[in-house]
Amino acid sequence: MFEEGDEIGPAYTAPVKKSLEEEGTRFAHLNDLIDYLGDGLIAVNNSLARYKNESDAARKTKLEGALALIQGYQEQMANYSGQKWAFNNMLDDCAPTRATLNAIKADRIKAAEDKKNAAIKAAQTGADPSRLFDGSDDSPSSSCV
Secondary structure, eight states: OOSSSBTTBOOOOOOOOOOTTOOOOHHHHHHHHHHHHHHHHHHHHHHHHHOOOHHHHHHHHHHHHHHHHHHHHHHHHTTHHHHHHHHHHHHHHHSOOHHHHHHHHHHHHHHHHHHHHHHHHHHHHTOOGGGGSOTTSSOTTOOOO
16 A cells, blocks of 8 residues: 555655755755655555545646656756757667668678588589588587587
8 A cells, every 4th residue: 555665654754844045956956846746646645545535536636747747847957858869869870871781781691602602512522511511500510519
């Protein structure tokens, strides 16, 4: 039933009254407000777990909305979406170009064809084709120990 603390219930911390002259950052003050509203939401959830009533349900909806609004405001202040955009652009800049990927693919296809042709030629001349395979792939010469 309780969302924090132990079996006895949430640990009680006495509130500290703040004055308008108190200094701090906007983020610190918003975090204090989030904590305050979050504690209220926990109390409303606990109340709703015991007694379902319309006023607590409405209060819960309002508290959840207020928390979402404040968190969205903090993300906007921190330019979270802009930083995420810049990070995605940085990752895109590090990705290989289509030409590079096509060149890698062509090299792999050519290497596979060369290996196949060498095995066919070895089989035609009577040599053991298994000597052509190295131990790095699933060839007849590789052993499972």
